[in-house]
Amino acid sequence: MCGVRFMAETVKMLSPEKRVFLSNKDAGCPMADQLDVELLQSLKEHNPDHTVVAYINTTAELKTLCDVCVTSSSAVKIIKNIENDKILFVPDCNLGAWVEKQVPEKTFKFTHGGCPTHLRMSKRNVAKAKREHPDALLLVHPECLAEVSNEADYIGSTTGIMNFAKQSDHKEFIIGTENSVLQHLQYECPDKKFYPLSKDCVCHNMKLTTLNDVYQCVKNLAGEEITLDEEIRVKALNSINEMIRLGGN
Numbered sequence: 230m231c232g233v234r235f236m237a238e239t240v241k242m243l244s245p246e247k248r249v250f251l252s253n254k255d256a257g258c259p260m261a262d263q264l265d266v267e268l269l270q271s272l273k274e275h276n277p278d279h280t281v282v283a284y285i286n287t288t289a290e291l292k293t294l295c296d297v298c299v300t301s302s303s304a305v306k307i308i309k310n311i312e313n314d315k316i317l318f319v320p321d322c323n324l325g326a327w328v329e330k331q332v333p334e335k336t337f338k339f340t341h342g343g344c345p346t347h348l349r350m351s352k353r354n355v356a357k358a359k360r361e362h363p364d365a366l367l368l369v370h371p372e373c374l375a376e377v378s379n380e381a382d383y384i385g386s387t388t389g390i391m392n393f394a395k396q397s398d399h400k401e402f403i404i405g406t407e408n409s410v411l412q413h414l415q416y417e418c419p420d421k422k423f424y425p426l427s428k429d430c431v432c433h434n435m436k437l438t439t440l441n442d443v444y445q446c447v448k449n450l451a452g453e454e455i456t457l458d459e460e461i462r463v464k465a466l467n468s469i470n471e472m473i474r475l476g477g478n
């Protein structure tokens with residue numbers, strides 16, 4: 230795995246019989262570590278009638294306390310498919326608030342978490358980018374603050390943003406998500422122009438892994454093999470299996 234730790238843990242949950250390696254052992258997601266198990270346990274005790282929905286960017290340990298995981302592209306569909314109308318959404322309150330708007334028939338409670346990379350973007354960035362690129366559409370990720378999302382022409386997951394830009398007749402876009410997406414878009418759509426909403430929207434954790442790390446890991450000289458306590462793996466896997474079940478057709 231050349232991403233961050235929670236991704237490697239999820240792979241291990243789903244494939245316990247395989248050896249899974251994180252090529253740079255320091256590559257973590259700050260959001261995944263924001264909420265600890267004791268706090269979520271206490272929130273569950275205070276809200277026993279709520280279904281706990283976790284953004285997939287959470288640790289394996291935290292997933293053991295969650296009923297279902299979601300990704301940014303599946304969250305709305307999955308939450309609509311949950312029978313219970315009371316949702317405790319963790320840890321990203323911005324993603325949660327965006328889902329809430331699209332599922333008004335349910336009531337939500339949130340914790341105050343979020344992606345530090347996306348939280349760097351503000352409405353001042355929006356005003357500046359629109360001033361500099363008046364013909365561009367603004368496409369943002371739902372991890373952004375509401376003050377940013379409210380100004381957007383499109384809000385969606387990374388895949389959603391990429392598909393929107395590729396299929397649109399528009400020629401210019403301001404991109405409000407991790408800036409490596411711009412490089413992918415520019416490569417795939419050389420006839421269009423892409424501008425970062427903020428030059429600071431760079432996730433240093435996702436950029437930590439180098440080609441040399443991968444080489445060293447493959448040679449068994451570095452990296453970390455992911456191991457999960459079997460009880461934790463099985464309990465955490467429930468939330469992933471629920472995500473797959475509720476996200477199906």
Ligand code: SF4
Pocket residue numbers: 233257258259260261286344345346347407432433434435
């Ligand atoms: S951009 Fe970085 S900090 Fe934000 S959710 Fe992704 S991995 Fe975590």
